[in-house]
Amino acid sequence: MAKYFKITLSILMISAIIISCKKDSVVDEDGLLITFRQECFVSNFELLGADFVSVRSKTAVIDTVAQTIDVEVLFGTDLKNVYPQFSLATDCKLDPKISGRTDLSNLASPKVYTVVSGNRKIRKAYKLNIKFQ
Amino acid sequence: MRNKNIQFSFLVIMMLASMVACKKEEYTIPDPVSQLTNDCIKRTIGPSIVSLPLEFAYAMAIPKSSGKLVSAQVEASIAGASGTYLENRSFYTNSSGVDVPVLVGSPSLTVDKSTKVTYSIDTNAATLRYYYVIPEEARGQSVSFTFSVTSSDGKTASYKMGPYTISKMSIKRNLAVSNGVNAYISIEDMAVYNAAAAAAAPGKIDLVYLFRAVPTTFTHALVSPAADAAYLPGVTLPSGLNRSTKLRKVFNLQDRNLANLQFGIYVDDVDLRDVDMVDMPNFAIGLRAEAGVWVETADKKYRAYIFVNSINAAGTAVISMLRYTL
Structure with missing residues (x-):
């Protein structure tokens, strides 16, 4: 009887050690820290021209419920060569990433950027609507 | 006894180290110039x-x-x-x-x-x-x-x-341009022409300077003859002007040579050679003093950097340029 008890105890101990040694993944595929934050929204938006000067004619309107960003740009803005800048809630990231000059000239098909929360479990797709002044 | 020896050795090493560290190099008076x-x-x-x-x-x-x-x-x-x-x-x-x-x-x-x-x-x-x-x-x-x-x-x-x-670039400074008069710019000649002169050599005209107070974002502009009519409002081009020149606006690039020895920035051959002009528009509006534009001619023969030295609300400006032959 005592023998069975010892075997059971040993198995339990080994299992406990194995489970306790399992390491949670704390970084995502981009090497960014995964946190517990669930906030997931765009807080600010800027659009720069090829000369890195703002091409907005007024402040961008961000609707976090409808998940849209409406921005009006100056007359003559070359939307094939602009640099969008997003400010996101803490620990969020953007998908697709903005790697440099971006072509936003197809106004008929607004580009969609997805915000991913800090815990990487919530994704919100924002539609970027651009119109000329 | 052994400990005593170790302590003694340590003390000797420390003394030697401090003597070496404290050694001061003697200053020697340099030899006076004894020849030409x-x-x-x-x-x-x-x-x-x-x-x-x-x-x-x-x-x-x-x-x-x-x-x-x-x-x-x-x-x-x-x-x-x-x-x-x-x-x-x-x-x-x-x-x-x-x-x-x-x-x-x-x-x-x-x-x-x-x-x-x-x-x-x-x-x-x-x-x-x-x-x-x-x-x-x-x-x-x-x-x-x-x-x-x-x-x-x-x-x-x-x-x-x-x-x-020696650079491959050429430089031309302080070219006066004016709306509707001396408004036709040739990169090849690095010169500004009026309508009559532009009509005589239309193949050399790469840009048109114009000023429009309305819309307020238009103001001073450099536009290709082949640009959309929206960017050439009220302009009747001399016959034969049809070049589509690529332009890329840039700010805070005040080349010292173009800006009449102000600032400490230089545009060099490598900048003109390597600037990315792919998919650039053929107009640049809303230019201000000390702004600039990278230019690539339609035949890809030349690249240039045009710097706006000064502007005037009456529809005139002074520009300078560096030109690089590709």
Whole structure:
């Protein structure tokens, strides 16, 4: 009887050690820290021209419920060569990433950027609507 | 006993280390100049552009007991353009930081590659400036210089400078443009034309300057003749103008040569060669003073950087340009 008890105890101990040694993944595929934050929204938006000067004619309107960003740009803005800048809630990231000059000239098909929360479990797709002044 | 030995050894090592560390190198007074000596610095920084001068300061000295300076000479590997000279004044900096000239010789004489000043006063030390105006023949090549001095005791000293690579760029400064009048810009000629002259050579006109107060974002603009009519409001182009020139606006790039020696930024050959002009528009509106545009001509023969020196609300502007042949 005592023998069975010892075997059971040993198995339990080994299992406990194995489970306790399992390491949670704390970084995502981009090497960014995964946190517990669930906030997931765009807080600010800027659009720069090829000369890195703002091409907005007024402040961008961000609707976090409808998940849209409406921005009006100056007359003559070359939307094939602009640099969008997003400010996101803490620990969020953007998908697709903005790697440099971006072509936003197809106004008929607004580009969609997805915000991913800090815990990487919530994704919100924002539609970027651009119109000329 | 053993511990005692270790402690003793440690103490000896420490003492030796501190003696070595504290050893002070004796200062020796440098030998005074005992013969004819010279030195040179290049004062010009930034790219070496044809038609602009390279400036050097050439210093020379001989002990008073050995004699005096007789002449100074510079020989360039490629003869300088008109305006090349060696100063016949020596400069010293006074207590206020101002360079004060002292006449030391006759005006320089340039013969082919050589420029010479003969001293007219009894002096044994001087610093002369040399201005080498870069000739067209030197474009894209290397230029080097040999500075030399001769003293009354028959000795000669020389100093080599360079080689310096001369830029492939051309420069044109302070071109006045005006809305509807001198509004047609040729990159090939680096010139501004009126409508009649533009009609006579339409294949050379790459840009049109225009000013529109409304919309307020339009103001001063450089637009290709082939641009959308929305960017040429009220403009009737001379016949034959149809080039589509690519433009890329840039701000805070005040090239020192174009901005009349203000600021400390230089545009060089490599910038014009490597600037990404893919998918760039053929118009640039809303230009301000000290703004600029990268330009690529329709035939991809030239790239240029146009800098806006000044603007006027009456519809005029002053521009300068650097042009690079691809």
